[in-house]
Amino acid sequence: MLFVPLPFVVAVLLVVLLVQMIRRSDGTDRNPFFLALVSVYALQSVVIGVRWGYDVLEVLPVQAVLAVIIATLAWLSFEGLRSELPPAQRPWLLLHLLPTLAVIGLVAFWPAPVSLAIILVFAGYGIALSRLAFAGPDALGSSRLDGVISAYRALQVTAFAISSSALTDIVISWDFAASGGSHSARIVAIGNVLALLVLGSAATVAGTSRPEERDESVAEEGASPVLPSAEDTEIAAALDRLMQARELYRDVDLNLNRLARKMGLPARQVSIAVNRVKAMSVSHYVNDYRVREACRLLADTDRAVTGIMFDAGFQTKSNFNREFLRVTGMSPKAWRANALATNKSGATIIRLAG
Known part of the structure; x- marks a missing residue:
């Protein structure tokens, strides 16, 4: 019987989400980073399936680079909801290439600190996303008001997932040190399911609106109500x-x-x-x-x-x-x-x- 790893199934679901987003964007999507994020997540799911399903170690460098790209795209996607500037006009945009270029350089010339570099990248972008989420839904000023609560919930989930990924990488490193990686496959599988949840939320932001019942954004100015x-x-x-x-x-x-x-x-x-x-x-x-x-x-x-x-x-x-x-x-x-x-x-x- 042909063995189909779980990440391959996740990749198919992500491609379905990607097709739906493209159809709904009508070619007028002003934030293409969400489409890129779903695409890279689908590719990463395939790479993870090849690595852990068939034990192909040669894909590890690709997995490391894609991980950094995912963290970067997650930030660029939600940060883009703050401003209506097109991507080409956003300040400091090219600086976000540096983490990916740095990891590519490490993979090619000095592989030893690659894991630490990935942890630092995920931690940095996780903190940035968490700060953006802390500002409340109204911080996403260019998001349609019809679906801004969905965008905000997606931001919260993504901030948690990116921050958690740094923690997951630390746990996997400990697992390899303690038991040779005997639990890592299960950890990665769970993490990949979490990635699907994040991408489902990102797809909601980019095309589908699924609002929440309540909006807690009034807490932006602090827990205590401020008199007008x-x-x-x-x-x-x-x-x-x-x-x-x-x-x-x-x-x-x-x-x-x-x-x-x-x-x-x-x-x-x-x-x-x-x-x-x-x-x-x-x-x-x-x-x-x-x-x-x-x-x-x-x-x-x-x-x-x-x-x-x-x-x-x-x-x-x-x-x-x-x-x-x-x-x-x-x-x-x-x-x-x-x-x-x-x-x-x-x-x-x-x-x-x-």
Whole structure:
């Protein structure tokens, strides 16, 4: 019977994710690092399968180089969600080639410290990703507000996985020193499954939206709530007027950076004002407007729910249903039926706004 290592199965699943991402990107993806990340993870899974499934030691140098590339691409992918600059215009981009070039040099001329170099690279990028995650969802200013919570959860998982990889490499080194690597195959297999989880999250960021129920981003300014200043209140009021007058929430590609530009203010200042005055993240703030508009259309028209979803500014059905449930406590179809049955749709919308 032909033996098919688990990493080969993981590689096939990653290729499926990659194909889905390419189809959904429509050639307009402004953050190609996510596509590159999934591609390299698929290749790494094949290399790991060859190494541990068939005991081919010759692929070890390739595995080491790909590991460093993965850590680098993970950072570049999520760091790119902070700014709308295209990759070619991002400062210090070429500096991120140095870890890979350094490991290639070590593999070729001085293999002894390769493992230590990989551990240091993963630890460094893990810390950087963790700091970005600590800033909260609103730090991902160029991510669509329709799916920014998914992006943030993916960032948290990736930060944990990259940081854990450094720890895993240390454990494997100890295992080789103590028992000749008798447990390393199992450790690598578990780590590869974790990689699939990370890539599933990355695929969510790049194309599929799978929002979470709650957003804990208000903790950005610390655990204790901070009272809004007069400036915060003024910014929040100006944002309310802008949202109502220009109906910006209808833009499915709306993000924090774009919103801040329309106000002529730094994105962080807008985020802090919304956090303090509204006691919610910018993504929840905008989605509240979208849900109110959806409620109005559900009550006043007989249009299909899907059409209303797009008109209100949502791009995915899963996010629409999740946010609608968060705001109203029921599904869109149930809300429409309730509004029609009670014949008090106007009063219902007023309650939502309050």
